[in-house]
Amino acid sequence: MNSLVHLLRRGRGLLLPMVLIGLWEIASRQGTAQAYAFVPLEVIGQGLVELIDSGALLISTLASLQRTCIGLLLGVTLGIAVGASMAMSTVVERVIGPLYHMMRQVPILGLIPLIALWFGSGEGAKILIVSLAAFYPMTLNTFEGFSHIEPRYREVGRVFEFGPVQQLTQVLLPSALPSIANGALHALAFAWVSSVGVELFLSTGAGLGNLMMNAEAGSRMEVVVIGVLCIGLLGYAMNQLFTRLSQHLLRWRDTR
Amino acid sequence: MSSLISVAAQPRVFIRRVRPNRLSWFVSPLLVLLAWALVAQSGRYSEQLLVPPAVVWDTFKDLLDSGELLEHTRFSLSRLGLGFALGASGGLLFGIALALSKTVEVYCSPLFHTLRQIPSIALIPMFILAFGVEETFKILIVTKAVFFPVALATSEGIKAIPRNYFEVGRIYRLPLRHLIFDIAFPAAAPPILTGIRIGLSRAWMVLVAAELLAANSGLGQMIEMARQLMRIDIVMVGVVVIGLIGFVLDHGFRLLEKRLFRWKTR
């Protein structure tokens, strides 16, 4: 009996979602107009089965993930390089800094029409946008990380005759790693969101965003709902993965 | 160690310390502008790919004069404003409830945190299907984008108020009004304001995206239309205006934060 009560207590958080789902189901049965927007749960279930069977869900998911990963890789690498050099050289900061800050003000998705005009609407343009989305937070955080390196550790490096490369790998990079990890986490979120976003807009090729846009055109709410859930789920899962990874890499930190 | 300031040379110099003056911030943007003008002049790229800065400037003046630019801006900003008002007020209320009431937290927070993970952009197709392509869906999506960061920041800001602040209030037997305005508010206001600022930025991003996809007015729609007509000059004007508005909103709030919270040690 005790364990049942215990289980119920922990499940309290599920009460509200369940009630809402129940209401949703009721609303969907109120008539055809409502079934349009509030698709019955069983239709959602059917849609899910259909998507999995046809392989559409897998293909879309993989396409979105792939684009996110490639864009992330490019954006993060470039971001670290640019952020680090801006922090370490006043010249670079004055040259690239203003351009960077100006560009940063425009929401990524607002740049889509411009980029579409210049680079077309193929996969390359999409990856460019995702890279850009990852680049911004990465640069900023890397810049922060490299700007606050304690000179006393550099001095230790000098005592042991470190050359510039050794200073970078042994002192500067590890010291900036917490900020870099933070930047990567933000970059991930931005990359994922813009990967989906760019598909909504440039609807050629495969992807979850595409899936939803097509479903929207065909008024298939159940596919849209499934798409939304997948996007949220995958975003969360990737976030958790990154967080665990960075916790491991930063295990040397004083957790006080 | 003695705390003397050293201007000593570092023999193995790895970092070059150049000391430029304030004007140097403008050098590279100006150079880029110059390069842009020159490349456009040379005619290497077609009119549709690269318009000279002068043309963009003229287009900007035209759009301004014809009132078109202002009208689109007005539409966008009014959607933003309405959605922001709804989202911020809702977020504040919910955040307060979440922080102060254990019941609310137990029953609502799992759902809240789950929904928070869903990017606003991803909800655009869903909202279009549910609410049509008119104003409603845009305002609602702005509301969503603002609601979650504000609610989160509010609840965390309130929860972070140190207990001893309230204990001091109790010792002096301060009435509730005082507790709220003199203690709780100043303590929680900075993070809440930051949350509002973040919500606003995100909302602006989502609104532009929504207008790109499904609107017949607004800055997003303006540049999408221009793109279809291959009028890159209008696209550029639009992009710059969007960026400018985003900048003004973001920095305006930052300045507000700095002035209101001068007492805060950074």
Added chain:
Amino acid sequence: MNASLKQHWLDQTTHLPGSLDIRGLGKQYAIEGKPLTVLQDINLSVKPGEFVSIVGASGCGKSSLLRLIVGLEAQYSGDILLDGKRIDSTSLERGIVFQDHRLFPWKTVEQNIAVALKNHPLTKKEKTRLVAEHIQLVNLQGFENAYPHQLSGGMAQRAAIARALINKPKILLLDEPFGALDALTRVHLQRELQRLWVQQRSTMIMVTHDVEEALYLGDRVIVMDARPGRIKHEIHVNLPHPRERHSPRLQKLKDELLTELVGSDHVEVAHV
């Protein structure tokens, strides 16, 4: 005193203890445009294998002196010669232990000590062996894979000492190495340092606030005066090692030193 000495690495010493010659050393800093003389006409000769303690009130430039010797600061007037060669930058021949241990937080104890050998021409196997030996030398066995934040102050400082010694530097500098530690740990580590020095007989120069510590460890104690920093007084400690902290002779020297130091207090009142 424990007897876990490993003599064979002593025999492989590539750097014999060095002799230090400082002649007419002067150092100035510019503060808001005005020059501030930190060190003035310092003359000091340190014989190979000697242990010299330096005491003095705050602001007498003792830390600056060490930084100049180790090469972290390069501009000075006069001469600093190690075995006859002028010092103008850092080198593996000169090691230093800071007051804040300055172990890299992102490296384990083992990795931190190994860092010192990064630019040392030894094989990987040799390096691993050497690191293990030095961990044993400072009694940190079992903590090879610990991160600095997991160590106590005393342990971290021991690791820092191992890191400084592993290169067998010609001269080892210690800048108030035990200043940040509690009294008990300090006593313990002073004994450790004495043991290491007796084993190795490297040339060591230690800056400290603690007069007793200076006398316990040093062959000579140099007293410095402040503003500008200069050498005021020198005491030879002719006591055999290992020393007794409470021996009457030591206490007598301590009284003498304190009188020297306290006498210059009236200069310090106005400065923080």
